[in-house]
Structures are given as structure tokens and as C-alpha cells.
Amino acid sequence: MSKTDLKTLQEKVQLLRLQMNKIILGKEEKVDLLLTALFAGGHVLLEDVPGTGKTMLAKTLAQSIAADFKRIQFTADLLPADVTGTSVYSPKDGSFTFREGPVFTNLFLADEINRASPRTQSALLEGMSENQVTGDGQVRKLPEFFMVIATENPIEYYGTYPLPEAQLDRFALRFALGYPSVEQERLLMEKKEDLERNLSLSPVMDCNDILLIREKVRDIYIEESVMDHIHNIVLATRSLRDVVLGASPRALLTFVRCLKAFAFLCGREYVIPEDAAILAVPVLAHRLVLSGECKNSGMNTEEVIRKILETLVVPV
Numbered sequence: 001m002s003k004t005d006l007k008t009l010q011e012k013v014q015l016l017r018l019q020m021n022k023i024i025l026g027k028e029e030k031v032d033l034l035l036t037a038l039f040a041g042g043h044v045l046l047e048d049v050p051g052t053g054k055t056m057l058a059k060t061l062a063q064s065i066a067a068d069f070k071r072i073q074f075t076a077d078l079l080p081a082d083v084t085g086t087s088v089y090s091p092k093d094g095s096f097t098f099r100e101g102p103v104f105t106n107l108f109l110a111d112e113i114n115r116a117s118p119r120t121q122s123a124l125l126e127g128m129s130e131n132q133v134t135g136d137g138q139v140r141k142l143p144e145f146f147m148v149i150a151t152e153n154p155i156e157y158y159g160t161y162p163l164p165e166a167q168l169d170r171f172a173l174r175f176a177l178g179y180p181s182v183e184q185e186r187l188l189m190e191k192k193e194d195l196e197r198n199l200s201l202s203p204v205m206d207c208n209d210i211l212l213i214r215e216k217v218r219d220i221y222i223e224e225s226v227m228d229h230i231h232n233i234v235l236a237t238r239s240l241r242d243v244v245l246g247a248s249p250r251a252l253l254t255f256v257r258c259l260k261a262f263a264f265l266c267g268r269e270y271v272i273p274e275d276a277a278i279l280a281v282p283v284l285a286h287r288l289v290l291s292g293e294c295k296n297s298g299m300n301t302e303e304v305i306r307k308i309l310e311t312l313v314v315p316v
Contacts, residue, residue: 005212009212009216012205013205013265016035016204017032020057020060023201024060026180026183027057027177030175030177032265033173033279033282034173036173036258037172037258038061038147039213039214039217040172040254040260040261041214041257042171043147043171044150044172045113045171045174046149046151046174047151047154048151048177048178052177052179053177054151054177055109058109058149058151059109060201061149062109065203065204066206067106067207068106068107070105070107070109071108071109072109073111073112074110074120075116076159078120080123082101083102083120083124084123084127084135085099085103085135086135087099096136098135098140100140103127103133103142104133105143106143106147107147107149108146108147108148109150109151110148110149110151111151112151113151121161124148124170125167127146128170131144145207145210145211150171165287165289169287172258174286175281213264217257218260219269220260220264220268220269220270220271221269222259222271223270223271225315226315227256230252230256230259230276233284233305233309234247234251234255234284236308236311237304237305240308242290242291242293242294243304244289244291245287247287251283254283255280255283258283262275262278273314273315277314280305285300285305286301288301288305
């Protein structure tokens with residue numbers, strides 16, 4: 001890739017950030033986390049209370065990219081075939097024709113994913129891991145650019161099914177938007193009508209641009225001492241007494257890929273230790289399982305990761 005092409009890509013990336021931040025007010029760091037997953041080839045779980053802008057964030061990204069976008073509102077009666085597709089019988093000639101489900105797209109929004117049964121949730125696992133769907137004895141490939149953005153409400157328990165650890169491990173990042181600050185919320189009140197009028201956004205990049213960025217992300221450099229630091233963070237999650245299940249090798253590889261994507265997003269050709277401090281919680285925390293004693297003490301996985309970061313020596 002020539003320097004001119006790379007510069008053009010970086011300009012598109014910054015334009016994408018700017019356009020999304022005009023709609024998602026005061027959440028620049030959350031927009032960067034979503035774009036990190038996008039450029040790393042990962043999937044995102046947005047876990048937060050209702051009304052904080054989870055679906056708006058996903059729709060804003062979809063409208064900013066010239067790509068196919070499909071959305072499903074997950075409910076208790078949703079079936080796996082409603083997601084992946086099903087074979088339809090033709091009485092005319094007695095044949096069956098496979099009708100693709102909404103998962104055959106570029107950007108797939110699984111809204112309130114924890115309201116569907118585990119069986120339906122698992123319909124996404126193969127696509128998220130291997131970019132394919134198996135049905136009726138045939139393997140059907142998903143688009144090369146395929147990304148799942150799932151949302152869930154962590155405070156509702158009636159009619160919900162918790163996501164198992166194996167499924168959580170498929171998400172590259174999990175994060176919450178949180179409530180806006182007083183100033184941001186006041187600005188949102190004043191600009192609400194303008195934001196609604198601007199929801200029809202113009203795409204600033206296409207699928208080919210994203211695939212080119214992902215190729216460039218692979219070339220981002222990580223110095224050996226920084227690589228050791230990244231590895232030590234993951235190893236520490238497996239050695240703590242309060243952690244029943246630590247980060248897996250897949251978590252480590254995802255961590256490295258996201259760090260490279262974040263460095264590219266920041267306009268750098270190399271990863272720095274501060275990147276690991278920013279991404280450790282959203283990439284690793286949802287993959288850990290704590291002991292019952294630790295949970296009863298009020299500690300959560302985010303605090304465990306932050307405690308690890310405080311104890312490790314950061315390379316210079």
C-alpha cells in the first residue's frame with residue numbers, strides 16, 4: 001500500500017470519528033472502542049441500562065459506512081432459523097430453497113440479545129467465530145466484512161437468559177456508554193431535534209476501506225518489552241486466587257489485535273503500554289469468572305483487571 005493510499009485511509013478514519021461524535025455527544029472514548037473492534041475484525045457487546053444510546057451508537061456506525069445493515073430485536077420466541085435462515089419448500093417442483101436470514105449481512109445488530117433463549121443465542125456463535133453458517137448439511141460463507149454489535153440490559157432479570165462464558169469470549173470488547181455528564185446532557189436537550197434531523201448520515205467509507213484498514217492493522221509494530229507486558233497482564237488473570245477462570249489464549253490474541261487497531265486509530269504505527277491500560281478492561285474483564293467469595297465481597301472483574309494493571313511494572 002502506498003503512502004498516499006494510507007493517508008487517504010487515515011483521513012477517512014478521522015472523518016468517521018468526527019461524524020459519529022457529532023451524533024453520540026460526549027462519548028468520544030466509547031466511539032473509539034467501537035471503531036477499534038471494527039478495525040480489529042471483532043464483535044462488540046454493549047451492556048448498559050435502557051436509554052443510554054446503545055442502539056443509537058450501532059445505527060450511527062451503520063449509517064456512516066456504505067455496507068449492508070440488519071437488525072433483530074431478540075425475544076423469547078425467536079428461533080435460530082429466524083437468525084440464520086431456513087429452507088423453504090416449493091410445491092411447484094418439490095424442491096427446497098435456502099432463504100438467508102438477517103445474519104447474512106455486514107453489520108448485524110442483535111438488540112437485547114439476552115432476551116432470546118440460549119439455543120437462539122448460539123445460532124450466532126459459528127458466524128462470529130468462523131464467518132460461516134452451517135445448515136441442511138451445507139456451509140454458507142458470510143460476507144468477508146461481518147460484525148456483530150449486541151446490546152443487553154444488565155439490570156433486568158425477568159425473561160432474560162445470561163450469556164454463557166463461551167459466548168462472551170466471542171466478543172472482542174464489552175463496554176457500557178454510561179450516563180452523560182450534566183453539561184453533555186444539557187447539550188443533548190438543546191440539540192435533540194437537530195440530531196434527529198441529522199440521523200440520515202452520508203457514508204464516509206465502504207467495506208473495501210475497512211478490509212484495507214484491517215490489513216494495515218496487521219502490520220502495526222509491538223516492541224518486545226511491550227509484548228511481554230501484554231502477556232503478563234493475561235497471565236496474571238490466571239494466577240489470582242479470586243479468579244476461577246482467567247483469560248484464554250483467544251483472549252490474548254484478541255487483545256493484541258485490538259491494541260494494534262487502537263494504535264492505527266490513533267495514527268501510530270506502533271503500540272505503546274498506555275494502549276494496554278486503556279483496552280485491558282473492555283477486552284478482558286468480561287472473559288473472567290470470579291469465585292463466589294470474591295463476588296460476595298462486592299468486587300467485579302473490572303476491578304480485578306485494574307488491580308492487575310496497578311501491580312505490574314510498565315515498560316518504558
